[in-house]
Amino acid sequence: MRTRALTPLLVLALVLPVAGASAQQSSTIYPGLGSTAYDVQHYDLDLKWAAGTDSLDTGTRATITLRARTAIATFSLDLDRVLAVSHVRVDGVLAAKSRQGDKLVVDPAADLPAGSVHVVQVDYTGKPRSIEDPDGGTEGWLPTMGGGSIVLGEPRGSMTWFPNNNTPADKATFTISVDVPSGVQAVSNGRNTAVTPDGVWHWTVPEPMATYLATVAIGRYVRTTRAVDGIRYDSFVAEGQPSNTRALRMLPRVVRVLSDLFGPYPFADAGLIVDNPGVFYALELQNRPFYPSIASPSLVVHEMAHQWFGNSVTPRRWNDIWLNEGFATYAEWLWKARNGGPSTATTFRRVFANTTSWSPAPGKVTAKTLFDNVVYDRGAMTLQALRERIGTKAFFRVLRRWAADNKWGNVTTYAFKRLAEKVSGKQLDTLFRDWLYRERKPRGYV
Numbered sequence: 001m002r003t004r005a006l007t008p009l010l011v012l013a014l015v016l017p018v019a020g021a022s023a024q025q026s027s028t029i030y031p032g033l034g035s036t037a038y039d040v041q042h043y044d045l046d047l048k049w050a051a052g053t054d055s056l057d058t059g060t061r062a063t064i065t066l067r068a069r070t071a072i073a074t075f076s077l078d079l080d081r082v083l084a085v086s087h088v089r090v091d092g093v094l095a096a097k098s099r100q101g102d103k104l105v106v107d108p109a110a111d112l113p114a115g116s117v118h119v120v121q122v123d124y125t126g127k128p129r130s131i132e133d134p135d136g137g138t139e140g141w142l143p144t145m146g147g148g149s150i151v152l153g154e155p156r157g158s159m160t161w162f163p164n165n166n167t168p169a170d171k172a173t174f175t176i177s178v179d180v181p182s183g184v185q186a187v188s189n190g191r192n193t194a195v196t197p198d199g200v201w202h203w204t205v206p207e208p209m210a211t212y213l214a215t216v217a218i219g220r221y222v223r224t225t226r227a228v229d230g231i232r233y234d235s236f237v238a239e240g241q242p243s244n245t246r247a248l249r250m251l252p253r254v255v256r257v258l259s260d261l262f263g264p265y266p267f268a269d270a271g272l273i274v275d276n277p278g279v280f281y282a283l284e285l286q287n288r289p290f291y292p293s294i295a296s297p298s299l300v301v302h303e304m305a306h307q308w309f310g311n312s313v314t315p316r317r318w319n320d321i322w323l324n325e326g327f328a329t330y331a332e333w334l335w336k337a338r339n340g341g342p343s344t345a346t347t348f349r350r351v352f353a354n355t356t357s358w359s360p361a362p363g364k365v366t367a368k369t370l371f372d373n374v375v376y377d378r379g380a381m382t383l384q385a386l387r388e389r390i391g392t393k394a395f396f397r398v399l400r401r402w403a404a405d406n407k408w409g410n411v412t413t414y415a416f417k418r419l420a421e422k423v424s425g426k427q428l429d430t431l432f433r434d435w436l437y438r439e440r441k442p443r444g445y446v
Helices: 011-015 245-262 297-308 322-338 344-354 373-390 392-405 413-424 429-436
Strands: 038-050 061-068 075-078 084-090 096-100 103-107 117-125 130-132 138-143 149-152 172-179 185-188 191-195 200-209 216-219 221-228 231-238
Touching: 084 096, 084 103, 172 185, 172 216, 185 200, 185 221, 191 231, 221 245, 231 245, 245 297, 245 322, 245 392, 297 322, 322 344, 322 373, 322 413, 344 373, 373 392, 373 413, 373 429, 392 413, 413 429
Parallel strands: 038 172
Antiparallel strands: 038 061, 061 117, 075 103, 084 117, 096 103, 130 138, 138 149, 149 216, 172 200, 185 216, 191 200, 221 231
């Protein structure tokens, strides 16, 4: 995520999640976001976009199917305070509502028993905005140079445009419909199932998706669609942006190579979105990543690797972001090694020698350091150190098992370590501690 587009046993027991920990662990990085009281199963979003004001008009509705994890008297959804909520209904019955900052608090007419499934409808309007993260990055609902908008949601930005359980631990399927004027396109995740004569674009995401990966891109695009190896490639490049012919051409090959390394591509759809919202990072939106201008080969590899590691296999907590960024960075190393570049061992030693800062340790990130380069590089070096410790055959067996066993699910660093130990038969406490949790240069690996 947030890949820059212009040039991520005692001691271990203390820092890694324990076995059997809840899939809804709260994040120490964004403790105010998300809820453990319920599990969202599906989001059905119906957006009415007003071109002149770049706002969401009357008729915009989020319909959320959720299952109560515990008995619930009241519950909250994450929604940016600038959006106005007119009505909330639970199972068709009007519910009381209140706002507490970026929380929409819902008080249903009757309590929700543990294990019960309910449908929540939220009618809302307003002009979505962008937000700034503690690291200085901008995300959320962003206006583009072409007069449209695009949503980039990692890590918190999904609440700027729809009410949700804003935690990577709660993945759900989606249907997204966007009503736009004639001549304007509305792009999203998954598959475009219909475009009505009056300009409503319908998208369906049948595989579970974390809220931060959901997007809507509104504008005028050059669309390229084709099917290769049973995967539908549906890509959109904004008018006035570079054509990205090379990236479009290489996408199926990238997926084919990564599939050979990591196992079958985990989704039915792929592609890319190129637009200019004034940011300088790429983002691994599920199915079709976003690029701000030129989708370079290394960026394409990185963001497509995220489809396996980050999008299909998603950390439960932001604290384990290295499971996204370290894996995607290592995929770049693998790609270069397969295409006439240095071996991953050579790249490891070069990066190791040139790294001047070893902080933060990937397992000790904060909101300000979540996407520091050292997290990407040190995360990738962790994987190469693991490969050298357990051997190449066992290493790739671990990666393929990791992707297959956790397809469309949530994971922790503890679970990855445990799998690596099971496959290799080796005890790996020291390696994981040295590379992920110590704020110093690892010793004895080069």
